[in-house]
Amino acid sequence: MTGRFGRCRRIAAALLTAVACQSAPPARAATPPDTTARASGVVTWAASADRMGEGTAGQGYRLVVHTSTGGSDLRVRFTNAFGDRPLTLDGVHAGLRARGAALRPGSNRPLTFGGARTVTVPAGAVAWSDPLPGRVPAGIDLVISLHTPDAAGPATGHWMAMQTSYTAQGEHTAEESDANWTRTTGSWWYVDSVTVRPARPASGAVVALGDSLTDGWQSTTDLNRRWPDYLARRLTASGGAVRGVANAGVSGNRILADGAGQAALRRLDRDVLSQPGVRTVFLFEGVNDLKAHSGVTAADLVTGYREIARRAHAAGKCVVAATVGPFKGWPEWDPAGEAVRQEVNRFLRGSPDFDAVTDFDHVLRSPYDPERLLPFFDGGDHIHPNDKGMQAMADAVGLDSLDCAR
Structure with missing residues (x-):
């Protein structure tokens, strides 16, 4: 147990170091033109997109996904495949799970889109995040947190996840604590692919x-x-x-x-x-x-x-x-x-x-x-x-x- 715990702490520390080396991107920007470009690397997790009912404005999602292969330069694909209007996502983060909705200290990091912290995905389209420096292990619970400030109309996701994820009212995506993530969902929302660059x-x-x-x-x-x-x-x-x-x-x-x-x-x-x-x-x-x-x-x-x-x-x-x-x-x-x-x-x-x-x-x-x-x-x-x-x-x-x- 001691060896495994030490390894987890080293992983989180490496991710934290990578964050410290990055300059902070702009707080908000329009959709960059290159976010729909196909990602390089290899898919490590995916879930097929489907219509999920109506989107909820002001909702936060903390989505637990399990990697298959490990690698670096993680990218996440966000989907509005079944939407009938543009979808804005902000406060998007990725981190490593500790337990429940709580994250390993120092592992929760912001995802960007052409350097911006906010992305607007057109109806029927997808958007890839920028590569996130640092290594993601194989067979680990990755947590993707996002906020939908003004979502409406048909939502896109995967309803039968066989995995408990979490929701919160308001923007709490940067928090590593589970204090505000008190509700659960058995579905994945707005995310359909994660890739890494393999060694x-x-x-x-x-x-x-x-x-x-x-x-x-x-x-x-x-x-x-x-x-x-x-x-x-x-x-x-x-x-x-x-x-x-x-x-x-x-x-x-x-x-x-x-x-x-x-x-x-x-x-x-x-x-x-x-x-x-x-x-x-x-x-x-x-x-x-x-x-x-x-x-x-x-x-x-x-x-x-x-x-x-x-x-x-x-x-x-x-x-x-x-x-x-x-x-x-x-x-x-x-x-x-x-x-x-x-x-x-x-x-x-x-x-x-x-x-x-x-x-x-x-x-x-x-x-x-x-x-x-x-x-x-x-x-x-x-x-x-x-x-x-x-x-x-x-x-x-x-x-x-x-x-x-x-």
Whole structure:
């Protein structure tokens, strides 16, 4: 414990030293023209954007996100993708979490945008912060604090975070204490990507494109036990070229049709291909398309899978596909949907459209009833794996498959 505590104090001290070396930027300025430029580096955390209801003027958000890979020159992408008017953010800070909403002393530092402390993000757009000097470790809770002085209209964020974050009325973003951050939220607001510059220039990232099974439903809240989290820990330990993991799961999402979030085909560019340093797209979707008498055929889904693979390959990315897991016992299961699932999985296992395939169906199914989840992995609703199931999925991914020769 002493060694770990000392290491944390050294990290915070290094961040504080970096702050002392910077000159204070202007207190307020108009939106710089370069904040929408694509960031360099590698994505270390991400969450897919969706509409979140109405924005709240004067609200502060203290958002907890968990890094996958470590590096320096942290940048954060702020999103107004579903807004219908400009969004102004001020008092934006990034720090390291101590516990709850409290930050490690000396770690909370202001983010700037072209040197300004305030940014206005146009409707439908994003804005990247300037690089923040200093190193951010892998596998750590990073806290992004922001204030929305005059937010109104549709807000943008990610509603099912499986992570507790915090809110406050008024501008308290520079405070490291948790005294004013007394309310909680289970969503992430206005933030959809964090990047770092890795120590190894050749390092890359994988983006997991999926639905609630990737978003982490039925995993334990606040413990980072979604299958992409387990995969991130494996990649860090492996020391390979692919280190970053971005979670592009949206609960209820479909490949072909809008519903819970935009269809995967529509959000592919924004949520996946725009992420910096992406080496590989990991595609694990389809169950929401085929269940509940949706009328979707195997041929429909195959067309969707191939379109995603084609576009990702055209962008120079590797594509790994995963088979659709069992869900018998879920209220919307029926034999017709099961037949489509089996046909789709036969295609996925043998298709030349992908650089590799991970057989999640084989990992998750019961040997006694292959149409059902193995009870040991069942989160309780017969479709979503529990923590053990999430770990088994991550363990089934061949790490070498995430770095193909493209």
